[in-house]
Structures are given as C-alpha cells and as structure tokens.
Amino acid sequence: MTKPNVLLTHDMPKEWIAPLIDRAELLIADPQNVLERIDEVEGILSLLSDPIRAERLETAKKLKVVSNLAVGYDNIDVAWCTHHGIAVGNTPGVLTDSTADIAFGLIIAASRNFHEASLDAEEGRWYGWSLTGWLGMELSGKTLGIYGMGKIGKAVARRAFGFGMKVIYHNRKPVEDVDNAVWVSFDDLLAQSDVLSLHCPLTAETNAVINAAALKKMKPSAILVNTARGKVIDQNALVAALKDGTIAAAGLDVTDPEPLPKEHELYRLKNCFVVPHIGTSTREARQKMAKIACDNLIAGLNGEKLPFCVNPEIYE
Numbered sequence: 001m002t003k004p005n006v007l008l009t010h011d012m013p014k015e016w017i018a019p020l021i022d023r024a025e026l027l028i029a030d031p032q033n034v035l036e037r038i039d040e041v042e043g044i045l046s047l048l049s050d051p052i053r054a055e056r057l058e059t060a061k062k063l064k065v066v067s068n069l070a071v072g073y074d075n076i077d078v079a080w081c082t083h084h085g086i087a088v089g090n091t092p093g094v095l096t097d098s099t100a101d102i103a104f105g106l107i108i109a110a111s112r113n114f115h116e117a118s119l120d121a122e123e124g125r126w127y128g129w130s131l132t133g134w135l136g137m138e139l140s141g142k143t144l145g146i147y148g149m150g151k152i153g154k155a156v157a158r159r160a161f162g163f164g165m166k167v168i169y170h171n172r173k174p175v176e177d178v179d180n181a182v183w184v185s186f187d188d189l190l191a192q193s194d195v196l197s198l199h200c201p202l203t204a205e206t207n208a209v210i211n212a213a214a215l216k217k218m219k220p221s222a223i224l225v226n227t228a229r230g231k232v233i234d235q236n237a238l239v240a241a242l243k244d245g246t247i248a249a250a251g252l253d254v255t256d257p258e259p260l261p262k263e264h265e266l267y268r269l270k271n272c273f274v275v276p277h278i279g280t281s282t283r284e285a286r287q288k289m290a291k292i293a294c295d296n297l298i299a300g301l302n303g304e305k306l307p308f309c310v311n312p313e314i315y316e
Contacts, residue, residue, distance in 0.1 A: 004042040004301050005062075009034040009050045016290035017045070023298060038063070043297050048072055049258065054080040065300020069293040070280075071095055073310050074202045074229065082311040089296030089306040093151065094288035099279040100155035103227045106251030107144075107195050109273050110223045112136035113249075116270040137194070137221065137248075140164035145193025147186075147209075148200030148228065149175050156197055157181050168192060190217040195225065202229035212237040215246050223249045227279045230256030235266070242269050253279050 006024040008017070010031070020026060024043065030036050034050050039059040046052055048070035054077045057063070066076055067089040081088050109115065117134040120126055144160040146153045146169040157167045157178060167181040174183040184192065196218065200206045210224065211234040218224070224247055226233055235256055241247050249271040255264075258277055266272050280286060296306045305315055 005037075005040050006043040006045060006297065006301070007035075007037060007041040009044065009046045012045075012290065016287060017294060019291070019294040019298060020045075024301065043067065043301050045069060045293055045297055046075070048075055050075055052076040057081070057084075060086075064303070065089065065297055065306070067293045067297040067300065067306075069289055072201065072229065078311055082314055085314050087296075087300045087306050087314055088310045089293065089300065089308050090310050091289040091292040091296075092308055094292065095280040095285045096151045096155050098282045098285040099152050099227055100159060102253055102275070102279045102281075103152070103156050103197055103199070103225055104159045106225045106227070106253060106273060106275070107139070107197065107223065110225065110249040110251040110271075111139055111195065113271075115273040119270065137223070139195075142166070142194035143168060143192055145169065145184075145189045145196040146181070147189060147196065147198050149178055149181070150199060152227070153197075153199040154178055156199065165195075187217060190214055191219070193222055194219065195223045197225040198228040198232055200228050200232060202231055206232050208232070208234040210234065210238070212240070215241040218247050220245055220248065222247045223251065225251045227253040230254040230258060239265050239269070242266075242271050249273075253277055 003025045005027055006020060007027050007029055009029045011028050027037055027041065035056045038056060039061065042062050042064045044066045046066060046068050052066055052075060057080055063086055065087045066081060068076060069091060071090055071092045073088060073090050076088055078088050113134045113136045140163060143166045146157060146167065149169040149171050153169065160167050161180065168184045168189060169181050170184060170186050170189040209232055215237055238250060242250060251273045253275050254277055260266065260274065266274055292308060296308055299306050
C-alpha cells in the first residue's frame with residue numbers, strides 16, 4: 001500500500017515524529033522554500049513561523065490536512081483551507097504552564113532590572129554592593145493586569161496570587177473560575193496595572209491594540225510583558241515609550257518580526273528584556289505538542305476528525 005506524502009516544513013527529532021514514520025513518506029522541506037513540494041503532499045506538519053498562505057496552496061490539489069505544531073495558527077490561511085475542505089489542527093492546552101512560567105519570568109526580570117544588572121556585571125560596571133544600584137519594584141501588593149484571560153492568562157494569575165499580587169483583567173466579557181481576579185474595562189486595565197501581561201490571540205481587533213495611545217494611559221512606573229504575538233504591540237510606539245519614560249520597562253518573548261534583527265533598537269534599551277520566543281521551550285511541552293500535531297495529522301490523512309481542529313465546520 002502506498003504511503004501518503006507528508007511535508008515537514010522543518011526537520012524534527014525522530015522521537016517527536018515517531019508516529020508518522022511508518023504511516024507516511026516524510027518529505028523534509030528546503031529551509032529557504034518550505035512549500036516547494038506542496039503539490040505532492042496530502043499533509044503538512046508546520047511550525048508557527050511557516051506562512052501557509054492561499055497563494056502557495058493553490059497547487060496543493062492532494063492536500064487534506066495542515067497540522068500546526070503550535071497553539072496559534074495565524075500563520076495559516078484557515079479561511080482558504082476551510083473553503084477547500086482542508087482540516088487545520090493546532091496543539092492547545094499542553095503549553096499553558098510553560099508559557100505562563102516564561103511570562104512570570106519576564107515579569108520578575110523586568111521588575112528587578114535583570115537585563116541592566118546583568119549587562120553592568122558583564123561589562124565591568126559592578127564595583128561592589130550599591131545602596132541605590134539597580135533598584136527595582138517589589139511585586140507583592142502590586143496590581144497585575146492580564147489582557148486575555150484564557151488558559152495561559154489564568155495560569156499567570158495563579159502565579160501572581162502566589163506573589164501576593166492583586167489581579168485585574170480584560171476580556172470581551174467576564175470569565176468564570178478566576179477567583180479573586182476582577183474584570184475591568186480596557187482603559188481601566190491600562191490605568192491601574194503595575195504590570196500588564198498580554199495573553200490574547202492575534203486578530204483584527206488585537207492587532208496593535210497596545211499602541212501609542214494605549215501606552216500613554218499606563219503608569220510611568222508600569223511594566224509591559226508580551227508572550228502573545230509581536231503584532232499585538234505597535235513596536236515603534238513601544239520603543240518611543242521606553243525611551244521617553246511613558247512606561248518603565250518591557251519584557252518580550254515575541255516580537256515583530258521574528259527573529260528581531262540584531263541591530264534593532266529594542267536590544268539597546270536597558271529597560272527592555274527580549275528573549276527569542278521561548279514560551280514553550282521545555283522538553284515536556286514540545287514533546288506533548290509534537291504528539292498532538294502527529295495525532296492531528298494522522299487523523300486528517302485517514303479522513304477522520306482531528307482531535308484538535310480549528311475549523312471544525314468542514315465536518316458539518
């Protein structure tokens with residue numbers, strides 16, 4: 001029996017894709033042209049960094065399923081796939097704690113000036129214990145604002161309560177099972193937060209939702225943390241706000257673009273701490289993500305409903 005062709009947009013550890021090895025012919029994409037062989041395949045296993053757009057999908061006459069090894073899927077033209085009956089899968093749930101850990105790590109790093117203190121130590125500006133050096137902000141008693149109270153937002157809230165913080169949040173409407181967290185309007189979220197942590201999906205509504213006007217509504221002492229998507233923040237406005245003291249600091253796991261060019265101004269700001277999109281970078285999270293992505297892919301190849309499908313309307 002002929003095995004279906006599956007395109008891996010990147011080479012992956014063999015143990016992560018073990019369920020696929022006996023079920024499909026695996027084609028490893030050219031890193032410079034990940035969709036070069038798309039007309040040959042019935043399935044795609046993609047990463048969040050891979051643009052799976054309509055103009056490249058037009059020749060994919062055999063394609064049945066696109067399985068994204070990520071919880072997000074804004075890299076995929078889901079509408080086009082839905083119109084053509086192609087299932088799109090993602091990997092929700094398993095990365096909640098790893099991403100929440102990174103978000104809170106960035107909160108601690110930004111609030112205690114880790115970036116500036118580390119640079120000063122490394123570059124010879126550490127002359128001994130200093131009474132007034134590298135002064136930061138204690139988290140206990142401060143207000144954490146969460147924009148997007150989904151699974152990750154709730155996990156960050158739980159960590160904040162452990163640090164003695166008050167938690168407020170904004171969604172379109174209040175959500176359940178977030179004891180002691182208070183829903184507020186978006187403007188109140190901006191005005192009241194000592195730390196604002198972003199956990200929303202990237203949509204037309206959230207694109208550049210943190211813009212110059214929003215930043216001006218925040219406290220001058222406030223810290224902004226983003227583990228959602230880079231485009232949620234107007235990056236030029238953020239640079240200006242960090243330089244002129246509109247806000248105190250930022251911690252970023254995501255940027256626009258990714259990777260952020262090494263000459264970008266954000267790297268040169270001592271009050272901005274940037275890490276290279278490592279929110280899910282734990283062995284446990286990545287292996288669980290890979291398993292779900294393989295399960296989604298196999299189901300799609302078999303004509304079965306994906307365990308985690310972002311366009312279930314194709315089955316109606």
